[in-house]
Amino acid sequence: MRVLVVDDHPELRALVGRALQSEGHAALFAASIAEADRVLGEEGVDLIVLDLALGDGWGAQWCKAIRTRGADVPLLILSAHSAIEQRLEGFDAGADDFLAKPFAVAELRHRIRALGRRRGAARSTVIERGAVRLDFAARRATRHGDECPITAREWSLLDRLALAKGNVVSRGELLEEVWGEDNESSARSLDVLVARIRKKLGAEWIRTVRGGGYALGE
Amino acid sequence: MRSASERSLRARIASVVVLVAVVGAVATALVFGALSWSMAIAQEDRRLRDLLGQLDRELAIEARDDSSARQVAAEEQREIEHTGVRLAVYRGDLRISGDFATTAPVGCRTVEWNTLVRECVTSARDHRLVARSTLVALARYRWTFVWALLGAVAIVSALAAWSSGRVASRSLEPLTALRNSVDAIDVDRPDERAIGSATGYVELDALRAALERTIRRLSESLAQARRFAFNAAHEMRTPLTALRAEAELQAEQGASPQIAALAEELSRRMDRVLVLADSRLLGAGEPVSLEAVAEEICREFSRTIERDARDEGLVRGDGALLGMLLRNAIDNSLKFGARSVRVAVERRGDVVELSVEDDGPGVSERERQQLFEPFVRGEAAKRAGAEGQGLGLALIAHVAMIHGGDAAFDGARARGARLTVRLPAWR
Numbered sequence: 001m002r003v004l005v006v007d008d009h010p011e012l013r014a015l016v017g018r019a020l021q022s023e024g025h026a027a028l029f030a031a032s033i034a035e036a037d038r039v040l041g042e043e044g045v046d047l048i049v050l051d052l053a054l055g056d057g058w059g060a061q062w063c064k065a066i067r068t069r070g071a072d073v074p075l076l077i078l079s080a081h082s083a084i085e086q087r088l089e090g091f092d093a094g095a096d097d098f099l100a101k102p103f104a105v106a107e108l109r110h111r112i113r114a115l116g117r118r119r120g121a122a123r124s125t126v127i128e129r130g131a132v133r134l135d136f137a138a139r140r141a142t143r144h145g146d147e148c149p150i151t152a153r154e155w156s157l158l159d160r161l162a163l164a165k166g167n168v169v170s171r172g173e174l175l176e177e178v179w180g181e182d183n184e185s186s187a188r189s190l191d192v193l194v195a196r197i198r199k200k201l202g203a204e205w206i207r208t209v210r211g212g213g214y215a216l217g218e
Numbered sequence: 219m220r221s222a223s224e225r226s227l228r229a230r231i232a233s234v235v236v237l238v239a240v241v242g243a244v245a246t247a248l249v250f251g252a253l254s255w256s257m258a259i260a261q262e263d264r265r266l267r268d269l270l271g272q273l274d275r276e277l278a279i280e281a282r283d284d285s286s287a288r289q290v291a292a293e294e295q296r297e298i299e300h301t302g303v304r305l306a307v308y309r310g311d312l313r314i315s316g317d318f319a320t321t322a323p324v325g326c327r328t329v330e331w332n333t334l335v336r337e338c339v340t341s342a343r344d345h346r347l348v349a350r351s352t353l354v355a356l357a358r359y360r361w362t363f364v365w366a367l368l369g370a371v372a373i374v375s376a377l378a379a380w381s382s383g384r385v386a387s388r389s390l391e392p393l394t395a396l397r398n399s400v401d402a403i404d405v406d407r408p409d410e411r412a413i414g415s416a417t418g419y420v421e422l423d424a425l426r427a428a429l430e431r432t433i434r435r436l437s438e439s440l441a442q443a444r445r446f447a448f449n450a451a452h453e454m455r456t457p458l459t460a461l462r463a464e465a466e467l468q469a470e471q472g473a474s475p476q477i478a479a480l481a482e483e484l485s486r487r488m489d490r491v492l493v494l495a496d497s498r499l500l501g502a503g504e505p506v507s508l509e510a511v512a513e514e515i516c517r518e519f520s521r522t523i524e525r526d527a528r529d530e531g532l533v534r535g536d537g538a539l540l541g542m543l544l545r546n547a548i549d550n551s552l553k554f555g556a557r558s559v560r561v562a563v564e565r566r567g568d569v570v571e572l573s574v575e576d577d578g579p580g581v582s583e584r585e586r587q588q589l590f591e592p593f594v595r596g597e598a599a600k601r602a603g604a605e606g607q608g609l610g611l612a613l614i615a616h617v618a619m620i621h622g623g624d625a626a627f628d629g630a631r632a633r634g635a636r637l638t639v640r641l642p643a644w645r
Contacts, residue, residue: 009456009460011460012456012459012460012463015460015463015464015467016463018467019463019467022467022470080452080455080456080459082538083496083536084500084502084503084504084535084536084538084539085502087538088502088504100538101455101456101459102455102458102459102461102462102463102481102485102488103459103462103463104462104466104482105463105466105467105470106466139504149505149532149534149644149645150505151504151505151506151507151510151532151537152504152506152510152537153507153510185513185517189510189513193510196507196530
């Protein structure tokens with residue numbers, strides 16, 4: 001994957017680059033929003049790692065701008081400004097994930113791997129069925145207009161299922177992407193999580209496919 | 219408990235109220251007593267003078283010599299016998315009529331106090347006329363009057379003593395209200411507006427204004443200290459990120475993993491300072507399942523942490539901060555030698571309870587409250603020689619507080635400790 005790293009701190013840029021290169025990705029660099037705009041326009045970019053506080057602007061605003069322009073490249077915000085307000089602002093602006101600095105390299109790689117899998121898949125931002133409305137970009141769910149409390153992990157699961165557009169996603173794949181590990185305890189948690197989502201949104205939202213896995217209900 | 223040297227303003231006001239009431243009652247009684255006494259005397263004197271005037275007129279018409287004067291006087295005495303007044307007539311020092319002797323000059327006076335004998339003397343031409351009466355009623359009721367006065371004073375004093383407590387409390391109400399509002403000030407975010415508007419009492423408003431100024435200054439210096447801590451910690455985030463990433467990347471290439479672990483520990487501590495230095499309440503919040511947080515955090519520990527989830531534990535807040543809270547709570551238990559730790563999530567009405575129970579050395583009654591203050595380290599921490607600056611529990615209390623909840627150690631236990639965090643449930 002070609003990953004664009006936007007950060008105004010040269011050492012950090014280089015370090016993120018090294019962490020990605022050792023995974024076999026190609027790293028492109030930008031120190032400012034202007035530079036990021038140029039790289040995004042001239043070269044093919046599969047994924048963006050974006051800092052929030054940049055010399056010539058606020059990362060989340062640039063994210064919003066490129067989303068408005070129709071760029072649906074997966075984007076991860078990597079920022080020292082990690083208060084919940086900034087995280088929610090990032091998701092609102094159209095970011096796909098948020099990781100706080102200082103981060104663990106392994107965590108960064110895991111998130112980038114997970115984001116990479118959705119490359120090319122069209123972003124489904126809003127799904128509406130019956131009284132339930134899921135806004136994936138803003139991570140907001142409503143039922144009969146009332147806010148429905150969907151937790152971060154439930155969003156990850158719904159996100160992965162939405163990406164498959166009704167096709168089956170195997171249990172193993174879900175465990176690997178949502179929990180980062182496939183073992184007995186995470187498998188139990190998956191069952192619990194699916195039951196909870198069904199309770200919150202309605203049983204028809206997640207279909208169990210015998211012997212296969214789960215799919216978003218038709 | 220109040221020590222003996224401390225005095226109560228309420229008691230002081232109450233005793234002043236009693237004193238004023240008793241003095242007032244006695245003074246009123248004395249004034250009224252003297253007034254009614256002198257009125258009774260004046261009335262009696264007027265009566266005696268009237269009779270003397272009448273006698274004088276009779277004498278002027280009929281008395282030509284001493285014997286005729288004696289006759290007129292005797293007749294007059296008979297006429298007024300029923301009034302109890304006795305008359306005497308003198309010419310010079312010679313008593314012409316009457317059965318009592320007096321040398322008193324013109325005027326009225328009391329000649330005998332025990333039975334209250336009043337005497338008035340007038341002079342007319344060559345005669346001195348004297349009338350005497352015994353104020354039987356006044357003499358009889360004199361002691362009754364004194365006892366009545368004493369009784370009234372006693373009743374007033376008793377009433378004053380009974381009501382003075384209430385009076386004092388009522389007078390102190392504005393002061394009590396001010397104290398309550400000062401008490402209610404959040405020490406984490408002192409706000410001078412919390413002590414309310416002017417009370418309308420000059421003395422109290424002066425005190426209020428002084429308190430306001432002090433609180434404002436405190437709040438400003440606290441904000442400054444927090445800003446400094448926040449900026450200092452934030453300033454270190456970027457180099458720390460670089461250090462940590464560098465250490466991890468080098469460890470992957472065979473370098474010692476120790477530096478990476480140290481960098482991770484350093485970043486954890488920095489995060490704690492950042493969270494503690496940020497005094498704002500949580501503005502926005504996402505739905506967070508405490509049960510999911512517990513599952514994720516418990517997995518981080520190499521030791522098996524028992525989990526008991528009776529509820530999803532849905533709250534509104536910041537998942538990362540709540541994770542940090544639980545990590546610190548478990549860390550704290552393990553640091554002091556707990557062999558088993560159990561994390562439970564339970565819903566009780568509108569509250570979600572997250573509790574961490576261990577079989578460690580426990581927390582003494584005395585320490586239960588103060589341990590949540592930053593930089594306070596408990597006895598167990600000192601004994602165990604555990605490292606740390608006493609920020610773990612402060613962080614727990616702080617994160618609970620900005621979520622609108624609280625954290626506390628449960629009461630006396632046979633062994634171990636149980637920390638319970640109570641947060642408002644989703645909606």
